[in-house]
Amino acid sequence: MWGIEQIGPGKGPKLGHLHPDTEEPHATLLRTGLGIAAFFTAVIAQAASVNTGGYVLGGELASPGSFDATFSSTAAGTGYLHFQLVGFASLDGYDNCCTDVFHLRINGMEVFAASFNLGGGGTNTILFNPNGATALTTTHGATDSLHDSHQVTWAGGDSRIALPIDLLVGVNTLTFSYTGLRQGVGDEGWGVGSLGITTPVPEPQTYALLLAGLGAAGLLSRRRKQAAR
């Protein structure tokens, strides 16, 4: 409850500092509440600032391997994630001799698993996809019109993936990982680039709670003022 924490008694509106004769506390509270509501309704969704730890986006990682990306959300609900999964040499697709599988987790829960031919052969196959992710995969150097050839090209490839994700209030953690036979970074290098996350804004129920809280604070303040007379 970000909004309530920010403007609860003692934190936001200066309840204790108003002069009783110059301004009614509840008038100030009402203006503050309307201002905050206007701010939130003006923002449909917001882009998150992402911390990838020591990993530089687009860089090469060994397979098997993983890294975490963390970001904050001011509300619980549905966010959106898009990224480019990059294969540098011969990452294998499904049903190949040496299949490599990509996994995506949000806050420890798996939301996507797939195997793509990013240079090493095999087929592009989505294995687990409860959120309805889309994936557009290109195998570099493939000669077929769909660029998803089963052929081995050794030129890598990339898959542009997008999906909705369930987010918590506060810090959320994305875990990107690859599993499969250990074949070395030069053979099975992978990475993530063009990472973008949109987080939800507080829902109308939150505005109602916010305004109810402001109203209660205003009443409390008026009662204190009357008791002091």
Ligand SMILES: [Ca+2]
């Ligand atoms: Ca492999």
